Amino acid sequence: MNQDYIQSNPWSIIEEGFDKERVKSSESLFSIGNGAMGQRANFEESYSGPTFQGSYIAGVYYPDKTRVGWWKNGYPEYFAKVLNAPNWIGIDVSINGEPLDLATCTNIKNFKRELNMKEGWYRRNFIATTPNNIEIEVVATRFLNLSHDEVGAIHYQVTPLNADAEILFKPYIDAGITNEDSNWDDKFWNTTNIKSDKNRAFIESHTMKTNFNVCTFMQAHLVYGDTIKDTPHSLNQEELSIGFEFSQKVKKGEKVSLVKYGGYTVDRNHKADKLTEAAHTALDQVSSLGFDGLLEEQKKAWARIWEMSDIAIQGDVKAQQGIRFNIFQLNQTYLGTDSRLNIGPKGFTGEKYGGSTYWDTEAYCLPFYMATKxxxxxxxxxxxxxxxxxxxxxxxxxxxxxxxxxxxxxxxxxxxxxxxxxxxxxxxxxxxxxxxxxxxxxxxxxxxxxxxxxxxxxxxxxxxxxxxxxxxxxxxxxxxxxxxxxxxxxxxxxxxxxxxxxxxxxxxxxxxxxxxxxxxxxxxxxxxxxxxxxxxxxxxxxxxxxxxxxxxxxxxxxxxxxxxxxxxxxxxxxxxxxxxxxxxxxxxxxxxxxxxxxxxxxxxxxxxxxxxxxxxxxxxxLEKHFDFYESFTVHESSLSPCVHAIQAAKLGRMEQAYTFYLRTSRLDLDDYNKEVEEGLHITSMAGTWMSIVEGFGGMRVKDGKLCFTPQIPEQWDMYSFKLNFRNRVLKVTVTQEGAEFKIDEGEALEIVVDDKPITLSA
Missing domain, CATH: 1.50.10.10 (Glycosyltransferase)
Known part of the structure; x- marks a missing residue:
């Protein structure tokens, strides 16, 4: 049985109902990123149940010494770990002195997570009763900004429902983190400086061995009614962490919110001795816009991405959700702005596999980025x-x-x-x-x-x-x-x-x-x-x-x-x-x-x-080889179903191609291989795009020309996609009645459809 708790929706990933057994899987599925950094969907407040904490910075790694029983000549000396970075999302919450922890709360209801892929934000809301019998409603929204890619933002709102309550927020940043997959339990980070300035806090640290210098930072303020409180009640500083306390007496039925900005400045982009200064600059820029202004920026940035990279499907919501989830995660992982970076197989969603690039990039990801960027x-x-x-x-x-x-x-x-x-x-x-x-x-x-x-x-x-x-x-x-x-x-x-x-x-x-x-x-x-x-x-x-x-x-x-x-x-x-x-x-x-x-x-x-x-x-x-080898293929690699989907479509076996497409597009959403809690399969997601464009659309380049042999699964009414081909943007729409090709941008182009040349005018 595959998991099936993710609701079908064309633009969002939605989970309803709290289940401790699903927490780690959902932490992967609801991950967010902006190309420069990313994080699993861990709770902001403390959680004592099973969880896999993970925040990651692009290009920052640690060479963990190889662990083998015996050494052979030629063995690599280390395994490059994708590093769990200092945590900036933490917000401990207490209600009348009782810590908020979903593992100890009772009567948890209306629990819902939503990852809005169209606009690029993640929201979690629930109603729960704390052990001291205060019923509260929580709505927490967060995103990693695309325009200011060193910064993320959180809006964390609490409403006491059955009594007045004193709500205490403790926003913090914490460098005392570890990797689950460490070979020798080495210390990966060395913290060199912790400081605060009004409602801002900074932790300067560097990685051991590779010596990447990073400043983890945050800024927080409280909003109650029309009042903004940006002066913390008190400061909590420990050996590896720093936090503030904001307390507020809140009337029953009224809302109180903590707004928190946080993120990283890295010496890949700034001078090592200017990281805190760069963090101040980044915070100045985002705080002048405010949470709502930043969110509007985020929506516009994602709209620009979707304008080119979306694949629209009509008549099959599961198929539509699957492809958009894949395209969304690819864009969260890599946006092509920095030639020093590449596409890790887990992106910013987990530690497994290590490293930042495999052959997956060249074989699977390059076509996607070539055509959609x-x-x-x-x-x-x-x-x-x-x-x-x-x-x-x-x-x-x-x-x-x-x-x-x-x-x-x-x-x-x-x-x-x-x-x-x-x-x-x-x-x-x-x-x-x-x-x-x-x-x-x-x-x-x-x-x-x-x-x-x-x-x-x-x-x-x-x-x-x-x-x-x-x-x-x-x-x-x-x-x-x-x-x-x-x-x-x-x-x-x-x-x-x-x-x-x-x-x-x-x-x-x-x-x-x-x-x-x-x-x-x-x-x-x-x-x-x-x-x-x-x-x-x-x-x-x-x-x-x-x-x-x-x-x-x-x-x-x-x-x-x-x-x-x-x-x-x-x-x-x-x-x-x-x-x-x-x-x-x-x-x-x-x-x-x-x-x-x-x-x-x-x-x-x-x-x-x-x-x-x-x-x-x-x-x-092809048919002979496909029939022979497909019968022995167990598809226990994320890279497998997409190639088979393309070849089944080429052979005109659309029902089989459709089955493979669903498997590749929903590999993580439906957890086919029972391992999604370890992170998502980012690089194979480009294969999902290929399944539609090269499989169903039959797109090829032959003799210097763009060629198509379009087909459509019987389950679909329509699908459409765009290609950036030699400085022209071509839109392809396929229905049960036929196919339409038009140039959205650029000069006229001759293409070949079902072996017939067609000239598209500009």
Whole structure:
């Protein structure tokens, strides 16, 4: 059974009724962010029940020393932890001296959370009776401002319902926080200064080892009737925290509110010795606008985002809510304003996985940002990898590769590999190919070929050198083989000749050779500069051609399919449909040994190759491979259903495509994999967008033109989306009757619909 407590609504995520068992899941689902920072939906007031506290600052991390039972050469020395940052949202509340705590309150009713995605705010309200029998109503609204991205705002309102009461608010900031996933219980933060100034407070601290300097700050005032009180009753300062007290006698039925602003200034953006000064400036700006003024700004900023990135669906509220939730979380995580940042797999919603970027960014996120922002945002994601090229070369050197071969990390914060599982760190090398594919995908979509001579060619050369050194010649097969790898399907480790990895390597070598030729002809000065820098010669490129031409691919004549890897047919080929449902998900019921010996596929592997390179294969070949591998796929990776949705749609199997779409779009909302309390699956959310645009809309770029083969699930009346394509904004609307294409902005454009060319006028 999947969870089903989230109410269907086109623009909001809504939970009604308080259930202690759901608190941690809801903390993930109602998370908020603004690209620069984010937080789980923890309660502002104290809560003694099970909770997972989490506030995060973009780009701030800690290198937690690797914990393994034995050390092997080449192991990464640390695992980059996404750091739980000092907490600024805390507001302890007492009613006639009794602390407000939903774990100890009785008769909790009208409990409701709402995450308003259209306007970018989160609200929680409830009525509860405290242990001293005072019934109160609480309405708490908060958001992280997009325009002033160092600041968040909280409006916390309390109304005593059955008696007059003295309400005490204690807003505080607290640096005494820890990570749940610490390897050694290290101290991640060192607090250096705590101070206050009237109704403002500041904690200066820095991360251990990485030495990121951060000032956590707050400002608070009380509102009762027409009176604003900005002078606290008293100050509470402890070793790692600082807070104020505001008390107010409140008549039965009257409202009292605490307004709190808080956030972080970081030495990534300011001088380290000027962080408190920068915090004062940020607070001056937001307090002059006030809570309501800031909220209006927030609504306008989100309206601008939705204007371009919304996908509207009519006739299916669950499907509509799912896609908007995914688009909303992607925009909360990354807005493309800073090329030093990337898209972490949990975003600002949890600690799991660590690191700020995986291959997910290049394979899944780049198309979303390319089409819903502009090509500059996508270019920044590619520039991020170019900036880390030297580290990628170092990563390869640690494993014994030479001559400038580059192995991009599986998990990273600064370009260094920091993933600790050997079968992934050393063997899941297909990630290298995803970066090369992203360069190809970006150039194809934008027609901006300047990235390749400026930066991309150096990246491609490093990747090509890696592939050429990673294969070895098999005299037995008379082919180049690739031994000891892990493909995208992590339920198979240390296999030989993973088809997807071998195919990607061959393609990377050929693509790099093509780009060398292009740069030599079109950008001779860059070509000379790059050859001088990389010391690339004809002997080396000749070897690349030889490897690409003679790559081995496992194939089954019996089944007429490429085999996921050598030995796949040696497995006990029981299909997923014949598995006992009580044993699903298998990763929570089976030993790892049993999983590794099974034929079950965590996510698209061979089919990932058919997705990337669909032009290389016929529809009949796709159908054969899809039918074979889908029957063994358990979809226990968040990255899985979207690829299958796109391919099912390409094969005209819309009912199946729709089922996969619902699964990918509501993966977290319905908690398919029973793990949402750990955080959301941010990077796979871009795959949900792809399911509609590339799946149902059939959007492709072929021969330099935008092409569509639009279809619509029978459950929908209409869907529409926009694409920013080469400085034109194209709106696509598909109904049961047909499809409409129009240019919203920019010059005329020729597109292809169902293989027929159409010119759209401006």
């Amino acid at each position: 502009n090509q500059e945002v996508a270019r920044k994601l590619l520039k991020y990898r170019y900036n880390h090229l030297e580290k990628a070369i170092e990563n390869a050197e640690k494993l014994g590769f030479t001559n400038g071969a580059a192995l991009y990390p599986m998990v990273t914060m600064n370009g260094e590999e920091c993933h600790n599982e050997w079968e992934i760190t050393f063997e899941e090398i297909h990630r290298n190919g995803a970066i090369a594919y992203a360069i190809f995908n970006y150039s194809r979509y934008t027609q901006d070929y300047s990235y390749v001579p400026e930066m991309g060619l150096e990246v491609l050369i490093g990747i090509a050198r890696f592939w050429q050194q990673r294969v070895n010649w098999s005299a037995h097969r008379n082919r180049y083989v690739m031994l000891g790898v892990t493909g995208p399907n992590e339920y198979e480790n240390n296999v030989n000749n993973n088809w997807y990895t071998n195919y990607l390597a061959k393609w990377c070598l050929e693509y790099t050779l093509e780009q060398l030729e292009y740069v030599q002809q079109e950008h001779p000065n860059d070509y000379k500069r790059i050859l001088d820098k990389t010391q690339l010669g004809n002997d080396e490129t000749g070897l690349w051609k030889k490897v690409a031409t003679h790559m081995y691919f496992p194939y089954s004549e019996e089944h007429g399919v490429y085999l996921q890897q050598d030995g796949f047919l040696d497995k006990d080929l029981i299909r997923v449909a014949d598995l006992d449902k009580k044993e699903r998900p298998i990763n929570q019921h089976w030993s790892w040994d049993r999983i590794l010996r099974s034929p079950y596929i965590k996510q698209a592997d061979t089919l990932q190759g058919f997705y990337f390179f669909e032009d290389h294969f016929t529809n009949k070949e």
